[in-house]
Amino acid sequence: MKKIMILSGAGLSAESGVNTFRDQGGLWEKHDVMKVCSTKGWIEDRKLVTQFYNERRRELEFKEPNYAHKALAQLEHDYRGRIIHLTQNIDNLMEKAGAKDLIHLHGTLTDLRCEACTETFSVAYAAQEGKEHCPYCGNKRVRHNVVMFGESAPEYSHISQAIRECTLFIAIGTSGTVIDIVNIAKEFKNTVLIDPQRQKIESVFSPHSYIDEYFEHFIQKKASEAMEDMLLIIKEHMKGRF
Numbered sequence: 202m203k204k205i206m207i208l209s210g211a212g213l214s215a216e217s218g219v220n221t222f223r224d225q226g227g228l229w230e231k232h233d234v235m236k237v238c239s240t241k242g243w244i245e246d247r248k249l250v251t252q253f254y255n256e257r258r259r260e261l262e263f264k265e266p267n268y269a270h271k272a273l274a275q276l277e278h279d280y281r282g283r284i285i286h287l288t289q290n291i292d293n294l295m296e297k298a299g300a301k302d303l304i305h306l307h308g309t310l311t312d313l314r315c316e317a318c319t320e321t322f323s324v325a326y327a328a329q330e331g332k333e334h335c336p337y338c339g340n341k342r343v344r345h346n347v348v349m350f351g352e353s354a355p356e357y358s359h360i361s362q363a364i365r366e367c368t369l370f371i372a373i374g375t376s377g378t379v380i381d382i383v384n385i386a387k388e389f390k391n392t393v394l395i396d397p398q399r400q401k402i403e404s405v406f407s408p409h410s411y412i413d414e415y416f417e418h419f420i421q422k423k424a425s426e427a428m429e430d431m432l433l434i435i436k437e438h439m440k441g442r443f
Contacts, residue, residue, distance in 0.1 A: 203439055206367035206389075207273070207286040208360075208382060212374020212396065213424045214292050216267045220260065240351035243344075248331075254345040255328040257291075258310050262326035266298035269373070269424035272432070274298040280439070285363040287356075289375060291347050306356045306380070312346040321346050364388050369438050371431065372416075374424050376400050383415045393418040393434055395427045 211219070236242040237253040266274075277284045277300055286303050288295065291310040295303045308314075312321040315335035322336050333343050348354045360380070364370075370389040372382045377400065386392045394416040402410045413419040418434055420427040 202283065203369070203441075204283045204285060204363075204367040205280070205369045205371060205435060205438075206363040206385075207284065207371045207373065208375060208380065208385070209273075209286065209288040209290060209373040209424075210375025210379075211290065213269055213273075213288070214264075214267075214290050214294050215374065216269070216423060216425050217264050217294055219264055219290075219292055219294070220257075234350070238347075238349050240349050243349060247344075251329050251331070251345065254310065254347060258324075258326050259328065261292055261310055264292065264294060266294040267425050269428055270294050270298035270300075272425075272428040274300040276432070276435070277302055280435075283439075285359070285367060287359055287363060289379060304356055304359050306348075306354060306359070308345075308347040310345070310347060313343045314346040315340055316342040316344055360385070369393070369435070371395070371435075373427075377412050378403060383412055386415045390417075391438060392416045393420065393431060395420045395422065395424060395431060397421060397423045 236246065237250050243250050273286065274295060277286065284302070286295070286300070287306055288303060289306050291305065291308055293309065293311050309321070311323055311325055313324050313329060313333060314321045315338060317340035318335060318338040320335060320337040324333070329343070329345065334341055335343055364385060368389070369391045370386055371393040372386070373395045375382060377383060383402065394413050396413070399421070400412045402412055420430045422430070
């Protein structure tokens with residue numbers, strides 16, 4: 202049975218007004234990443250890091266899924282059990298669009314995590330005030346449920362599993378900076394890259410290469426504009442025409 206591996210990034214939610222991190226005018230231009238998104242920053246100033254994620258959570262409350270989120274949620278429904286969608290995004294817009302089986306590689310903004318028992322629990326869009334108790338073990342040391350620089354990402358184990366199980370790889374709105382989509386693409390015969398602009402490979406060994414050169418299909422459009430093209434490719438693939 203043919204399965205599809207989808208890896209999505211910030212470009213998927215950017216059209217919904219969710220602030221990206223690395224793009225021009227993104228969050229890294231307004232914040233010191235090592236102070237608000239690293240284990241070092243967390244140890245030095247928990248209050249500052251908590252405030253940063255409180256702001257992200259508050260902004261997310263009024264964001265709505267765009268056409269790409271809805272199309273991907275419908276795709277999950279149409280090919281039940283045959284879509285493995287892994288996202289680097291910490292927002293809940295795919296869930297708002299109706300997705301049920303999404304794998305969040307970097308955590309979820311609307312949850313907190315207990316530092317004692319590691320269980321997660323929803324706070325929706327509420328700010329973390331520092332008075333919260335873990336509903337599972339009662340511990341007061343709870344934190345945002347987002348992977349920081351300097352700590353492991355347990356959900357990454359799903360990447361290798363998806364590579365083994367799938368026959369088509371689709372990358373949507375990701376620069377390949379955090380997760381190397383070129384190396385993933387090399388594991389597949391059939392691949393699709395969706396990105397409105399060509400992205401250079403950030404490597405001293407390939408300074409003149411572009412990521413799209415390693416993909417069979419390059420749809421140079423925004424995520425929402427690329428869905429119809431993507432769905433046509435998926436239909437052809439599922440029918441065994443390539």
